[in-house]
Amino acid sequence: MLEGLSGMLAPQMVLTLALSTLGGAIVGGVPGLTATMAVALLVPFTFALEPAVGLVAIGGTFVGAMYGGAIPACLINTPGTPSALATTFDGFPLTRQGKGQHALVAAGISSAAGAFIGGLALLLLSPPLAEFSLRFGPPEFFWIGMFGLTMIASLASGSLWKGLAGGALGMLLSTIGIAPALAHARFTFGMPGLLGGLSMVPSLVGLFAIPQALRLVEAHRERPRIVEYRESRGVAAEVARALVLHPMTLIRSSAIGTIVGILPAAGSPIASLLSYNEAVRWSRHPDTFGKGTVEGVAAAEAASNAAAPASMIPLLALGVPGSPPAAVALGALLLHGLRPGQALYAEHAGIVYTFIWSMVLAGFVIMAISMLASRYLVRIAAFPVHVLAPLILLFGVVGSFAIRSNVLDVGVMLSFGLLGYLLDKMAFSAGPIVLGLILGPIVESGLVSSLAMVGTGRSWLDVFVFRPISAALILLTLLSVTWPIISRRLLPSAAPAIAAAGEDA
């Protein structure tokens, strides 16, 4: 373990880590370009490098991209990567209030904290966490999906019914393509490009970036810029103090991110949404969320960044990648002739631990980037709209195409853009739709596989309910649904408390 640390601290490695994290942040910072893409682009280069260096580059890029996605999420209300979706909820309001730098610094600090904690889990708790992840079978994934759907209630700013309708629409749209585990295609209208369903990134870009760009254009006479640039001093100290004084947010969010990250297919977007949800639930001033609080940004970012190293736990311990970038890392390992599993730890401990340490330490690079660059990055929000809006659209189109070199994806993006714009006019929020899109496949595949498990001697109760983790998840789901009612009875509503640090003088 320590050998890995000293390996990581070699100058060549530090440079690799710094550059790859920066590179990842840049790619993540462009809406439409994802962490997976960044890592996949790296793979050909890693062939030429030693395995350890290549892996460090992958780790740094991954963590960097998770942070980078927060930048446009805060500044222009467009998540740069799907994981930054929850960051828009409080990040953009902060920018609108002229506190963009607060948002970016908060994102930086919490990303660093999340990466650090997730990395520590990877370093110290891999075996028990990997063991834990094995207990999740199809029924458990079904219930996780159901639990996730209860989050719609808190994501729907405004009418709950519209939120539910949005979630239902999202789930309906997620059924496009070949049904999970069944061999028939749905809603493809004879277009082979739709056989794989709607791609996440074009959908996300379409639902967020396009309506945002159009909104900016609509209002550009009254508001020629998102916000006027305002010189701010002492932001970093202020934000740091706020977050450190309320450490529970960072700790809880990182823990949620770590746990969700070890489950394949769940991933950073779910982690950050769940973490945000819980932050609202446990906060003493839940009303401040959604209007621009540093805590909200922190909850989302810490979770998504903790999920990144956590997704490497099943990869290294079990050979099963917990996220698409982890899958790329698996490919890189296999190409170097390294098979993940116990053997890897035994025979190539140096390489493994160097890789792990790189993810632990990537957080520091992120902190540095965010401290140095935030004051300049925040000027992006001050760009005139007639420059910003076309740029958003341009990146949206390019990013959507770049994923699979498929023009259909651009079509998907534009369709979602139109849909998002119309829904926006009708006061639907896009969050529940995205949630439905992400969770639909998880719920459905869990259901289909679980139903197949029902058979002789295995009743549906045995499969769906009489399993420890499933039972716990069912309980959580029920609690989640009934919580608003319970909390009103148990905790008498206090006067609206003082707002979060972001608004303190």
Place this chain on the structure above:
Amino acid sequence: MKSRSEEYGEPLLLIGLSLVVALLTACGGATESQAEAVANYPRRPITWIVAFDPGGGSDIEARRVQSSLEDKLGTRIQVQYRSGGGGAVGWSDLVKQNGDGYTVGGLVIPHIIIQPLALDDTGYATEEITPVAWNVSAPAALLVVENGRFETIEQFMTYAREHPGELTVGGVETFSTSDLALAQLIDSSGIDVDYVPLTGGAGPLLNSLRGGHVDAVMLGTSHAVGADGIAALAVAGSERFETLPDVPTFKELGYEVTIEYAWGVGMPADTPDAIATKFGNAVIEVMKETGVAEALLAGGLSPLLIGPDEAAQYVARQKTTYEALMPLLDKLNR
């Protein structure tokens, strides 16, 4: 002062001459490029479509041969990912490309055969792809948890016979190697086990096995070699797998299971034979280089040296087998 005809004469002559020259060049150019295209192939970079996500088996197989192929053919090979629909998106793209040899696609068996059989509209037909080489294979294998309930295939089969319908065998979704091989086993042994389609690919499948959510899984030898805590009970094919010498074949026990995975490369069907052959032969040559076979076997894979002349027949043979299994598959996947 020139007369009318003289005035127009010069420009007309020029135009006429230019037209003739242009025509000659065009004709000459056309016939030239046809034959020359074949002889000069490849003249520019070749696109290799991977119909799955980066990091997966198809990606690895593309990378395995990429640099040696680039050397042999003297041109760059650019990998492009077009994932979706279990490969259908990428393959339906492949068949739409020009058959000029500059776009190739990584192929996987059974996918390219079974998908059009199982689905109404995959966007491609098996015959629209000309396979030029099949270079890697892995026989199906029944896997269980190491030191678990079942240590030999005989124990498994005995238990299955004595407790019909009780055991669950997991596999990759439906209409894949998993249920094809299981169907063959059920067909030739008469046991009654439940098939559980699982999503997410081989990795999560093995985790489901390790977590005890299914009693066994039907995958391939590449998943058995080097996977912690996983043991193979039996493998498909007529000979034992080289790096799993202690694992019997289903055939030894009297069960007819022949299903295997195979990876290869193909081009759109209207590609000239000469070009297809050139590329296919190059791939096979790469497979014969030192170290390639060892690397494959270490990973639970086998080199397959089926070149352009036999590639299509290989596909046809598999197709016949699958077609015969379709009714049983439908029943299994009810």
